[in-house]
Structures are given as structure tokens and as C-alpha cells.
Amino acid sequence: MGIYPKSLERLIEHLSRLPGIGQKSAARIALHVLRSDKQLSEDLAMSLIAVKEKIRLCSVCFNITDDDPCRICSDENRADGTLCVVEGPGDQLALEEPGTFKGRYHVLHGVLSPLDGIGPKDLKINELLSRISKEKIREVILATNPTAEGETTASFIAGTLLKDRLDLKITRIALGVPMGGDLKYMDRMTIEHAMKSRMPVEL
Amino acid sequence: MDMHISPSIIMRIKEFGESDLIVTFFTRDHGRIKGVAKGARRSRRRFSNSLDLFCLSDVEYSLKSNGDIHFLHSSKLIKPFPGIRSDFSALSLASYMIELTEILFPQNIVEKRMFELLKNCFVLLSQGERMDCLRIFFETKAMSLGGYAVSLDKCCHCKRIYSGAGRAVFIPDRGGISCLKCERESEYSIGLEPEAVNILKTLQSESDGSPSEILQLDMKIINKIRHLLKLHIDYRIGRKIKSAEYLDW
Ligand SMILES: [Zn+2]
Ligand SMILES: [Zn+2]
Numbered sequence: 001m002g003i004y005p006k007s008l009e010r011l012i013e014h015l016s017r018l019p020g021i022g023q024k025s026a027a028r029i030a031l032h033v034l035r036s037d038k039q040l041s042e043d044l045a046m047s048l049i050a051v052k053e054k055i056r057l058c059s060v061c062f063n064i065t066d067d068d069p070c071r072i073c074s075d076e077n078r079a080d081g082t083l084c085v086v087e088g089p090g091d092q093l094a095l096e097e098p099g100t101f102k103g104r105y106h107v108l109h110g111v112l113s114p115l116d117g118i119g120p121k122d123l124k125i126n127e128l129l130s131r132i133s134k135e136k137i138r139e140v141i142l143a144t145n146p147t148a149e150g151e152t153t154a155s156f157i158a159g160t161l162l163k164d165r166l167d168l169k170i171t172r173i174a175l176g177v178p179m180g181g182d183l184k185y186m187d188r189m190t191i192e193h194a195m196k197s198r199m200p201v202e203l
Numbered sequence: 204m205d206m207h208i209s210p211s212i213i214m215r216i217k218e219f220g221e222s223d224l225i226v227t228f229f230t231r232d233h234g235r236i237k238g239v240a241k242g243a244r245r246s247r248r249r250f251s252n253s254l255d256l257f258c259l260s261d262v263e264y265s266l267k268s269n270g271d272i273h274f275l276h277s278s279k280l281i282k283p284f285p286g287i288r289s290d291f292s293a294l295s296l297a298s299y300m301i302e303l304t305e306i307l308f309p310q311n312i313v314e315k316r317m318f319e320l321l322k323n324c325f326v327l328l329s330q331g332e333r334m335d336c337l338r339i340f341f342e343t344k345a346m347s348l349g350g351y352a353v354s355l356d357k358c359c360h361c362k363r364i365y366s367g368a369g370r371a372v373f374i375p376d377r378g379g380i381s382c383l384k385c386e387r388e389s390e391y392s393i394g395l396e397p398e399a400v401n402i403l404k405t406l407q408s409e410s411d412g413s414p415s416e417i418l419q420l421d422m423k424i425i426n427k428i429r430h431l432l433k434l435h436i437d438y439r440i441g442r443k444i445k446s447a448e449y450l451d452w
Contacts, residue, residue: 019220019221020220020221112291112294113298114294114295114298114299114445114446114448114449115215115256115298115301115302115445115446116445117445117446117448119448119449120291147255147256148255148256148257148258148287148288148294149256149294151288151289152288152289152290152291152294155289155290155291156291178247181247182247182248185247185248185251186247186251186252187251187252187253187279187280187283188280188283189252189280189283189285190252
């Protein structure tokens with residue numbers, strides 16, 4: 001404490017509050033900012049403020065976006081009729097990365113978590129239901145994470161959807177052995193799922 | 204550092220930093236412990252998906268002598284309780300059991316019987332046992348183990364021994380029953396049929412009964428015991444249990 005000038009000290013303190021940045025990395029970043037030209041600081045400050053001021057939720061899919069509706073919701077080349085339901089914006093980004101899914105998304109903003117006092121009303125589930133009828137959805141892909149709360153959220157949504165739409169196709173992302181995985185170190189549950197969802201070999 | 208391996212129920216998990224998890228777990232041997240699992244979100248070998256909520260896992264950990272954050276070295280899944288992972292009511296009841304356990308057992312209070320109770324109730328819940336009965340079963344036994352058993356032996360006012368035959372009245376602020384001479388029945392001091400008192404006695408006793416014993420009862424008695432437990436827990440705990448909101452019974 002107190003070995004740097006006050007303004008530098010303050011920058012280090014703010015940086016070290018960010019996830020994954022400890023005291024040492026914070027000091028390294030702060031010193032780098034100090035040595036760089038002023039443009040870097042200005043750009044950095046402006047982009048930090050822009051994130052807070054410009055980013056909002058898309059009124060259709062509830063993903064974070066600069067423009068409403070978001071890029072994916074306003075893209076006419078994406079397939080209508082298929083909706084992929086995810087927990088949060090980070091999950092949507094991960095699914096979008098391979099570029100193979102051409103449908104649309106719906107972001108729940110969390111999972112059912114009674115321990116934390118989060119119930120169905122706290123997630124974007126009602127919004128999902130109204131999209132299903134409005135957008136003539138035929139398939140819903142439930143892509144919540146395979147945790148206790150993610151699984152429960154998926155089955156809760158499936159149950160709710162099927163109550164008034166028996167013709168709706170509902171699928172769940174597969175659970176199994178990951179790339180580069182080793183069966184010896186897999187847990188029982190994963191192995192059970194992997195065996196259950198095995199696929200015919202195509203040559 | 205002293206290392207231990209204990210079967211444990213995973214109570215809470217929280218992401219920490221880039222790849223760590225802060226895990227709260229109820230061990231058979233050292234009670235409730237909170238610790239950091241370094242690299243748990245990356246290491247498939249050391250933790251192999253065994254740190255998910257409500258799982259029963261063998262956890263290898265070491266206790267630090269100062270501070271309340273300990274270390275998890277590895278863990279292995281024993282039972283994932285699939286029935287709790289796919290049903291919102293079951294998940295809510297499991298969460299309620301965890302919350303009540305947290306309130307009754309502060310960190311590092313050792314109680315093997317509480318671990319066994321939690322484990323057995325998760326087994327029953329996952330097997331599809333009736334949830335209203337399971338809730339009563341858990342509440343009665345957990346409150347007893349936490350030191351808040353309802354005293355059913357004698358009248359809390361005149362100390363007359365309860366014979367097990369007549370009606371009695373439950374007095375929340377005394378945590379026990381009274382005879383009808385000393386107290387009148389009211390909305391707050393509910394009257395109890397002898398069957399209700401005897402069932403409570405059986406549930407509180409050390410012997411491992413099963414919820415199906417309560418299942419034999421008619422709904423009137425179940426509802427009475429449920430009402431009594433609500434008054435009792437509200438009075439003794441004195442704070443809101445978040446997950447109770449999602450229980451329909
Ligand atoms: Zn959108
Ligand atoms: Zn009396």
C-alpha cells in the first residue's frame with residue numbers, strides 16, 4: 001500500500017476488482033497504461049462508459065445488444081421456426097461461435113434456483129411462451145447447462161411448453177464424452193448419458 | 204496440512220476467479236465446510252463433475268487452522284440423485300433441506316446423524332417418495348438434531364406427564380405441549396390429537412423410521428403436524444427460508 005502515487009494506486013485498486021485480475025496483474029496493467037500514449041487511456045475510458053450506456057437487452061430475444069432488435073433477431077437470413085433457449089449471453093456467444101446453428105435464440109437470464117430465491121417468474125419464461133405462438137415456432141432446443149439447476153430449468157420449460165402445444169418439437173442438447181476426454185476419468189452420470197445417446201456410425 | 208476424505212453432500216457452489224469454485228459441502232466427519240476447489244472448472248481428472256449441487260461425492264480436503272475457507276483437493280461422484288435434477292418441486296425441497304441444515308448447523312459443527320439424514324432424504328426424494336411426507340420427516344428429525352426437538356413428555360406449564368391418550372395443545376414459544384387445563388386451543392396454540400403427538404414422538408426418536416410410516420396416516424393428521432412444524436420452525440428459526448416459497452405443501 002502506498003508505494004505508488006495516489007492516482008496510480010487508485011487505478012490498480014479498480015483493476016484488481018475485475019474477475020481474474022490479482023494485485024500483481026493490476027499493477028502491471030496500470031503501469032502499462034501509464035507508459036502508453038494518451039489515446040489508449042481515452043479509448044479505454046470511452047469504451048468502458050459505452051458498455052454501460054449503450055448496451056441493453058434485445059426486446060425480442062433478451063440478449064445483450066447495442067441495437068434493438070439485435071443483429072441475430074433482425075437477420076432475415078436466419079431460419080425462423082427454431083428457437084434455442086440459453087441461460088445467459090455468454091452461452092449464446094459460445095453456441096454462435098461454430099456458426100452451424102442458423103435458428104434464433106432466447107436468453108433466460110438465469111436458471112431456476114430456489115436456494116437463491118429465483119423462481120420461474122424471475123426468468124424470461126413468460127416471454128418465451130409468447131414468442132412461441134407469435135413467431136410460429138416449431139422446434140425449441142433447450143441448451144441450458146447440464147447442472148442440477150440447468151437440467152431442472154430445461155424440464156420445467158419443456159413441461160410448461162407441452163401443456164398447451166403438444167405438436168411442438170422439444171429437444172435437449174446432448175450430454176456425453178467431451179473431445180479429448182478420457183473415459184477413465186468420467187463420472188458415472190456422464191457415461192450413462194453418453195451410452196444412452198449413442199449414435200449410429202456413418203461411413 | 205491434515206488431509207481428509209469424507210462422503211459429503213454438495214450444498215452450494217459459486218464460481219470464483221477464472222477457473223475455481225467455492226464449494227460448501229456437508230461432510231460426514233467434519234460437518235459443514237466451505238472451501239475452494241482450485242481449477243475445478245477446468246480439471247476433469249481431479250473433480251470429474253462431482254461438485255454439482257446436491258450430489259453425494261467423496262471429497263478429499265484439508266482444513267486450514269485459520270480462516271473459514273478450506274481446500275478441496277479432489278472429489279469423486281458417489282450418487283448424483285437424478286430425481287432431484289429434473290423436477291422443480293424436488294429441487295425446491297432439496298434446496299429447503301439444505302437451507303434448514305445451514306441454519307441449524309453452523310460451519311464445522313460435527314453431526315454424523317445430520318449427514319445421514321440429509322443423504323437418506325435425498326435418496327428418498329430422488330426415488331420419488333411423497334414430498335409432503337418427506338418434508339415433515341426431514342423437518343422433525345433435523346430440528347431434533349439441531350437441538351430444537353418439540354418436548355412431548357409433559358405439560359410445559361404444570362409438568363404433568365403426558366399419558367399419550369388425551370388431546371394436547373402445542374405452545375410455540377415453549378417449544379412443547381401443554382395439557383388442556385393449563386392452556387386453551389387457539390389459532391396460535393393448536394390442539395393436537397394423541398395420534399399426532401405419538402407420530403411426532405416416533406419421528407423424533409433416534410430409531411430410523413421411514414416417511415412411509417406417516418404415509419399410512421390420514422390427511423387430517425398430516426396437515427396438523429405440518430401446521431405445528433410451521434409454527435415451531437418459524438418461532439425457533441426466526442428468519443425466512445428462501446426456498447420455502449416454492450414448496451406447494
Ligand atoms: Zn435479439
Ligand atoms: Zn398442564
